[in-house]
Amino acid sequence: MQTRKLGNSDLEITPIGFGSWAVGGAGYAFAWGEQDDQESIEAIHKALDMGVNWIDTAAVYGLGHSEEVVARAVQGWSGSKPYVFTKGGLVWDENREINKVLRADSLRRECEASLRRLKVDAIDLYQIHWPTEPNDPDEDAEGWRTMAELQREGKVRWIGVSNWNVRQLEMAQGIAPVTSLQPPYSLINDEVEGEILPFCGQNGIGVIVYSPMGSGLLTGGMTKERAANLPENDWRSRNPQFQEPKLSRNLAIADELRRIGEAHGRTAGEVAIAWTLRLPAVTGAIVGARSAKQVEGVMGGGDFRLSDEEIARIEALRGRE
Template sequence: MKYRKLGNSDLEISAVGLGTWAYGNDTFGQVDDQQSIKAIRAAVDSGINLIDTAPAYGDGHAEKVVGKAIQGIRDKVVVATKCGTHRDGPKYIRDLSPQRIRTEIENSLKRLDIEQIDLYQIHWPDPDTPLEDSVEELLKLKQEGKFKYLAVCNFGVELMQKISKMTDIISLQPQYSLLKREIEDQIIPYLLNNNLGTLSYGTLGGGILSGKYQERPQFDDEKDNRAGFYPFFREENWDQTQSLIELLREIAAKNGQTPAQTAISWAINRPAITTALVGAKNEKQARENAEAADFNLSKEEMESLTKKSNEVIKIRTFVLP
């Protein structure tokens, strides 16, 4: 496993991190809690030390699963969670009001069963709450020792500039993969110029870049809304992705790797990407994800995947909901 310093902090995090959205057990199909706990343990045993979660994942359920899994190994993991997005039934509500932030961090600490969060992240911007009010409360919580470092997710350059005038942040968590690369234009240069780390999510595009789907999957919308969040699965976008996935399969076979490992390796070796967050529903997936950091694609393979990605993305814009 490779380890990298996150921004200008003293956190040393693994190049592959564990994303836990699926452990909420209401978004990525049926997930067994005991299998999730075993997957977390296997990830840590394989060298992954960054575990990223959020209250919005299963209305706190993912945090509870993480809390159970890290009992006895707290010193081996960097725990990252979030504030500002919560669940109201199937809806995701954005709320960065000071009262909500304080309630959320107290609940997160209880569910995770830890005394301090290593990396506390604003999950999504909230247009209805002045950012100044949110930051004022976050700084109080930091002074109280509730979390160590502050970061943001899904922010553009303008919002990062705004919050950086109020307080220090150490990283951004954006969506980034071979099928989602908009951050390369303005956001990546900003992160590099300001020594900010990057925890990329959606590394496998909701699983499509794993290459396991020979035909377009039909998800149960009640328990699996991947197609709603990741447009690549939609019928009007499916054919567009196939030449890239076939190239992933070819390069993976040549290197004795899986397509998923190849997509992860590409991501963690792109400029500014500190860690690629990847989910794992079982021990096997967790170990394979970790192993992706132990081999490097050749320069030619990196360029070939990047070129094919450019071609696929530029065919036409993916149709969004």
């Protein structure tokens, strides 16, 4: 795959990175359900074999488990070592309840814990997972100052944020340069097009989007029956996008993506990913997979380019002809 420079960093990343949210397995509020670790490792290896050169994870995914699985996969990989990106700022207690904490001492403890779980001397890109909620500008600023300190100390190479808005990005830029933003972006969640993507483009902030396939809705493999039978320990079972009236609209979009993909021997998921990568402001897309077979059906989206006519067909689905 071709690579793109991420923001102000020296990281040259492939248009697609492997997303490790589901790799964390079950047992916490935002889980995707049960997951076999060996299948996760095989999926990561398949993605790396297809040319992907970065893995995105987070401390909270599986309450530390995803980072451990990523470490095992990287250690067992004989090729060029991929970049490993992770996130902090969400902490859990003995009851597995998750809270947003960006205080300096907490963020430092999280960074050290991630370094141990990932078995690395420095994290390639360390990101604040969420701003505080309800928004506490002082705590957000304290968290970002701490990130800059961790970078100066060599514990992390580059620093970014996830799920921050323009006002929060402006605050952070006044403290230390933001290497990257990680927002949700897909055909069913395109809010970042209004202000956030233009701001990042104008300020040299790299953008790596998550859920480009709508958390599975746009892969072509989701059906009404499957959505209705998602297990309770899969967070999507509680998401309105997987319920009516939104579900039917989302599946209609997936059908059109499938038709476009069939003309090129591509999957609906690859078309969905290619759509998010059509904008210059988007550096890369995080693509999750739970098995090597799933990897084969989506990772090709990084090198696929849609024609103007195909983009127009997709835009028509959003009422933006």
